[in-house]
Amino acid sequence: MSLEMLEAESIHIIREVASEFERPALLFSGGKDSIVMLRLAEKAFRPAPMPFALVHVDTGHNFPEVLDYRDKRVAELGVRLIVASVQDSIDAGRVIEPTGRRASRNRLQTTTLLDVIAEHRFDVAFGGARRDEEKARAKERIFSFRDEVGQWDPRNQRPELWNLFNTRIRPGEHIRVFPLSNWTELDVWRYIARDELDVPPIYFAHRRRVFERDGMLLAENPYQSPDPAEVVSEATVRYRTVGDMTCTGAVLSGARTVDDIIQEVATTRITERGATRADDRTSEAAMEDRKREGYF
């Protein structure tokens, strides 16, 4: 019953956006949360097609398995996909590629995202973020206002009561809407199981060459090289979150099915971001700082 309640709330939110905004976009990364969000959007308008485009911010360092999944899903649904490329932002001189051992394009995504929102004049963007992911996200409204330069002001959020959402903005401003705000990682997997949704294969246990850095297992990848002291070895791993290859860690796991994953998630004592994201480890308020700038 709890999944049905969460589903009903999310569908209400998605329909409210379609009703009150002119130009919505749905941010689709091919990760588990956006897979569920896309499914809910599909259900919200049936038998009509969903009335908005998908946007993917591609860092150029994504897992190929996830990009394949993204393209397959888009083809199935027959929806429009806009790919905003961080590489293009670098080539255009909008951002500078960071260098050094811990260089990651993660933070650059913010500029690319804000540029694609401005270019297509999107007035609202759906994101798959959940409040249980991270302490700054736990503070964010479902309809989260962004000013004309895309910033979030956590000290001055619009009060959000009942199921009444204030959708009013001026030209140039936009709103980020998070229909999965009240879902947990376990809810997402249970929903994937219930609806028999397909997910990228890297969520399941597989053999992969990895090296350990800062207590995380990073995949051997073309974009960064391990230090001489960091030994590359093969392990049975899976991914709990899907992000950039350069900053998303794998977890040791033997989970081969969705049911195995549910078992694993139900008993784990570590949050998904704690286990797998280097980007959140840079400081105590790393996520809050990135969100203020306009990050997802």
Added chain:
Amino acid sequence: MDILRFATAGSVDDGKSTLIGRLLYDSKSTFTDRLEAVEDVSRRRGDEYTNLALLMDGLRAEREQGITIDVAYGYFATPKRKFILADTPGHAQYTRNMVTGASTADLAIVLVDATKGMVEQSRRHTFLLGLLGVPHLVVCVNKMDLVGYDQGVFDRIRAEFSAFTTRMATRDVTFVPISALHGDNVVSRSAEMPWYEGGSLLHHLENVHISSDRNMVDVRFPVQYVIRPQSSACPDYRGYAGQVAGGVLRPGDEVMHLPSGLTTRVAAIDGPDGPLDEATPPMSVVLRLADNLDVSRGDMICRPHNAPAVAQDIDAMVVWMSERALRPPARLLLKHTTRTVRAVVREMRYRLDVNTLRRDTSATELRCNEISRLELRVTQPLLCDPYSRNRLTGSFILIDEETNHTVGAGVIN
């Protein structure tokens, strides 16, 4: 398994964060990496103990100032229930954030310090929770360890509280003597208070009966979105999407459309996974009607002999949320269910002192976080019920057209 949404109100001094930390920690719902991060920060700040408040105070400013500024949402589950916790600030200056968290709560916890008894803040919180129609209230008399687990202290506070709550609409008030610091009566029963015959706080949260809190009598379906594919596959499909705000809808039921007053039958109900035999709150469904009526967003589907009021003059209690004071007459936007209309605040009947519940009829302006009974006139009728009858069709928000800020929250009398 169902979901209980509950809110906590109070400040660090009451032991609110300690209590939440306890609930999460003792029910094994805290993740070790989050706890380690909190321990790490506590250590660096030189705290004597691990400050569990940091588990919920997620913003930099909150951690620096040691206060809760905005609502934080937390999620945990026991084998019996899933919980969505809205941890809300206690300070008067953040009342607007407190009501945000409490507006959707099935239950709220009010903390009272056993060494102090009922204070101004407890009155304000209890009143606001009553105003927002939170159906179940749990008063946790905390720091019982500091009063020697004395039943007399607990009984006195309970009597004082009951005298206050009898003047409010809240039907279900439960009292639990606890020590958040030591964990007495939080997750399991305490051996220190054999005189207390009730269950622990968590036991209450797991077992409180909430399924009858929603209005299952008055059919209310605010039309949110019209689905008309006009495709070759379904050329004639016309469905009205929305969230059921009250009552039970079944295919074949006779229904009335407002504002037209025309009646028809429910031809079919489409849920997220296909046709349904019935729809109840809070399901999001699509209704198909037997006749082709002119139905659009903002309209309402109800039963012919059980319709909401069609009202242009609205009498409501309003919590003001803007730094810019309200001085009637004032023009605002009003969003009610799926309908947004222009409204004029014509008159302030009285401003309420939430600490004393005294009415100030001479008041002419309403400042941020204050509450007032207002008379409003709307340009287009609202299809509404008293808030006490239905929280969804009885509530509205006010928006300043100039700034687009949400400046007020109202409950209809």
